[in-house]
Amino acid sequence: MGSLNSAIFDMKSNPPPFDSGIIRLEVPILQRIEALDWLRAQSHQLLPRCFFSGRNPSNVACIENGSTSNEHQHKLVSVAGIGSAVFFRHLHPFSLDDWRAIKRFLSKKCPLIRAYGAIRFDPMANIASEWEAFGSFYFMVPQVEFDEFEGSSMISATIAWDSALSWTYRRAVSSVEATIWQISSAVKRLNKDAPQAIVLSQAHIPNKISWDSAVRRALDMINRKNTALIKVVLARSSRVLTTIDIDPLMWLSCLKIEGDSSYAFCLQPPESPAFIGNTPERLFYRDRLNISSDALAGTRARGGSESLDVQIGNDLLSSPKDHHEFTVVREYIRRKLETVCSSILIEPEKALRKLPRVQHLYARLTGTLEREDDEFKILSSLHPTPAVCGFPAKEAQVLIAETEMFDRGLYAGPVGWFGCGESEFAVGIRSALVGKGFGALIYAGTGIVEGSNSALEWQELELKTSQFTKLMKPAPLLLRGENRIVVQKVADR
Numbered sequence: 149m150g151s152l153n154s155a156i157f158d159m160k161s162n163p164p165p166f167d168s169g170i171i172r173l174e175v176p177i178l179q180r181i182e183a184l185d186w187l188r189a190q191s192h193q194l195l196p197r198c199f200f201s202g203r204n205p206s207n208v209a210c211i212e213n214g215s216t217s218n219e220h221q222h223k224l225v226s227v228a229g230i231g232s233a234v235f236f237r238h239l240h241p242f243s244l245d246d247w248r249a250i251k252r253f254l255s256k257k258c259p260l261i262r263a264y265g266a267i268r269f270d271p272m273a274n275i276a277s278e279w280e281a282f283g284s285f286y287f288m289v290p291q292v293e294f295d296e297f298e299g300s301s302m303i304s305a306t307i308a309w310d311s312a313l314s315w316t317y318r319r320a321v322s323s324v325e326a327t328i329w330q331i332s333s334a335v336k337r338l339n340k341d342a343p344q345a346i347v348l349s350q351a352h353i354p355n356k357i358s359w360d361s362a363v364r365r366a367l368d369m370i371n372r373k374n375t376a377l378i379k380v381v382l383a384r385s386s387r388v389l390t391t392i393d394i395d396p397l398m399w400l401s402c403l404k405i406e407g408d409s410s411y412a413f414c415l416q417p418p419e420s421p422a423f424i425g426n427t428p429e430r431l432f433y434r435d436r437l438n439i440s441s442d443a444l445a446g447t448r449a450r451g452g453s454e455s456l457d458v459q460i461g462n463d464l465l466s467s468p469k470d471h472h473e474f475t476v477v478r479e480y481i482r483r484k485l486e487t488v489c490s491s492i493l494i495e496p497e498k499a500l501r502k503l504p505r506v507q508h509l510y511a512r513l514t515g516t517l518e519r520e521d522d523e524f525k526i527l528s529s530l531h532p533t534p535a536v537c538g539f540p541a542k543e544a545q546v547l548i549a550e551t552e553m554f555d556r557g558l559y560a561g562p563v564g565w566f567g568c569g570e571s572e573f574a575v576g577i578r579s580a581l582v583g584k585g586f587g588a589l590i591y592a593g594t595g596i597v598e599g600s601n602s603a604l605e606w607q608e609l610e611l612k613t614s615q616f617t618k619l620m621k622p623a624p625l626l627l628r629g630e631n632r633i634v635v636q637k638v639a640d641r
Contacts, residue, residue: 149333151175152305156328159307160321168310169317170233170253170289172261177301181335184404186294187228187414188397189332196235196288197422198264199397199414200565201226201404202572203430223298226412229264229290231327233306233320236263237283237417241271247524247566250287253308254568260295261306263287266415266423266563266576269532269556270545276555278581278589281420287566291327344621345390353385353554356606362551363602369547370598379476380538380547383593384609385554390620396422396582402619403578409503411574413563421583423558426615428503429535429575431562432526436569437517439526441485443478444501445535445595446470446509447608461500461507469599474498474509476597477534481513484529488522489515505615523571527562536560536575536593557581559591580616590616 155173164171187199202225234253236246250263265287268279275283295302305328309320354362359382366380396414403426404412411430416422430442448464451457464470478494485492492515501510517523537560538544559581564573581589592612594605 149331152303153328156305156321156324163317167312170255170261170306170308172258172304172306174302174304177303179301180296180299181301183226183228183294183296184397184401186335189335190230191332194418195231195327195330196418197414197416198229198288198290199227199400199412200264201412203409203411224295225298226296227293229288229293230331231291232288233291233308235288237286239284242267242285244524246285250566253289254566256568259567259569261289262565262567263289264415264565266558267561268558269561270549273549273555276557278421279555279557281417282423282558286415286417291324292331344619345392345394346621348389348391351387359384359606360602363596363600363605365551366547366596367600376540377543377547378539379473379534379595379597380544381536381593381595382548383552383556383560383591386590386613387587388590388620389587393584394582394588396424399582399616399619400424403615413574415563421581421586423579423581425576425579427574427576427578428501428508429577431530431573431575433572434523434570437520438514439485439489439517440512440514441481441530443474443481443511443513444508445474445477447611448507449611450502450505450507464507464509465500469597470509473595473597476539478511480534480539481530485513485515487529488517488525490518491516506611527573531562532560533575536577556591560593578612578615588616
């Protein structure tokens with residue numbers, strides 16, 4: 149921190165002769181420190197913060213001192229950020245102009261300058277109060293960032309300015325100094341045995357009765373002779389109130405431990421709940437002109453023994469209903485990639501992807517872009533995939549808007565980062581909105597196709613949310629009994 153402060157002081161006394169620009173100052177640390185531990189050590193929650201951990205570090209660029217190198221390579225594992233050197237948020241849907249505005253601040257000379265953020269599932273839907281701070285999309289280039297590599301770490305500060313926007317270089321430097329002043333240089337190990345919050349209440353939207361009705365309606369539409377609808381993904385929002393405030397970073401830590409093969413993320417604007425998640429699904433990864441995406445559909449629980457796990461996996465592989473659902477997702481992604489890629493490879497075409505709690509049908513699609521600028525086309529055309537919306541997307545979105553009585557917000561939307569030479573986005577499923585005095589909103593969805601059973605789909609929702617609910621304790625019987633008495637008295641009146 150002392151080295152970083154000294155470098156910023158030098159930058160302050162020697163301003164560059166430009167009206168706009170972005171500068172990143174880096175201080176290497178010769179030991180690996182977990183980025184999430186560093187972020188957890190920061191107690192000032194009025195500053196925006198973000199966290200992103202890639203599903204597979206081998207797919208992330210090898211970086212040495214901020215630039216690509218073939219020697220002494222270190223793979224970037226996780227990134228944590230505090231404060232925003234520049235942020236992008238608006239109420240209108242994310243557009244090509246917004247993408248260009250973000251790319252303007254990215255640099256080929258410094259590939260670790262990235263904009264982290266997310267986009268709403270449905271930018272045309274009304275924004276609920278709990279999602280207001282995120283707008284239709286929210287991206288930030290962190291002011292102070294902690295990078296965790298496989299064998300080392302790095303702390304950095306980023307200064308971005310544009311005099312045309314009344315954000316001068318001196319103002320930008322002063323803002324970074326103010327953020328650094330609030331940052332702790334101590335890093336504490338996360339307490340994995342922190343006391344669990346006790347659930348005071350839990351309410352689902354929709355409840356079980358309304359869910360059965362929504363599934364019946366969806367199946368009626370799918371089974372009509374004159375409909376194009378093949379699949380629709382219906383979701384559930386579960387509001388949980390607890391005895392103590394839930395620490396979103398503690399939850400995120402527990403999720404990361406459980407699912408190393410998933411993307412872990414946290415995005416939190418100032419004075420807002422945190423959007424956190426641990427998603428297995430990649431939307432796309434771009435490395436220059438090379439691009440890859442995942443097809444993921446069908447869900448089963450893991451077995452308690454190896455033989456049972458194999459049996460459950462084989463059942464998923466041979467299920468006609470799940471094969472149909474998976475094929476819809478895979479072929480949709482293939483067609484979208486073909487519009488901007490010169491060639492598409494699907495390998496494997498169908499396999500099992502096993503996670504700690506669940507297993508899915510999975511395929512990996514790769515292609516080559518004609519131009520790097522086609523990245524925006526990929527993002528806008530791949531989202532929403534049939535895995536989180538349905539197929540065809542337009543008909544499915546109409547049914548979702550008419551059926552779901554809550555705002556999905558960033559749930560099931562793209563979440564990730566833009567870089568100059570690289571970008572990576574996951575699908576924001578297995579996620580929750582968590583805040584002080586707010587409790588948690590836990591989201592999950594399931595695909596409805598011909599042959600779906602509402603009771604089994606409800607069980608799938610329970611399975612998907614279990615990674616969150618297991619982090620809380622149910623209310624004691626006495627407390628639950630008191631709740632029943634209170635409800636009865638109110639009813640008697």
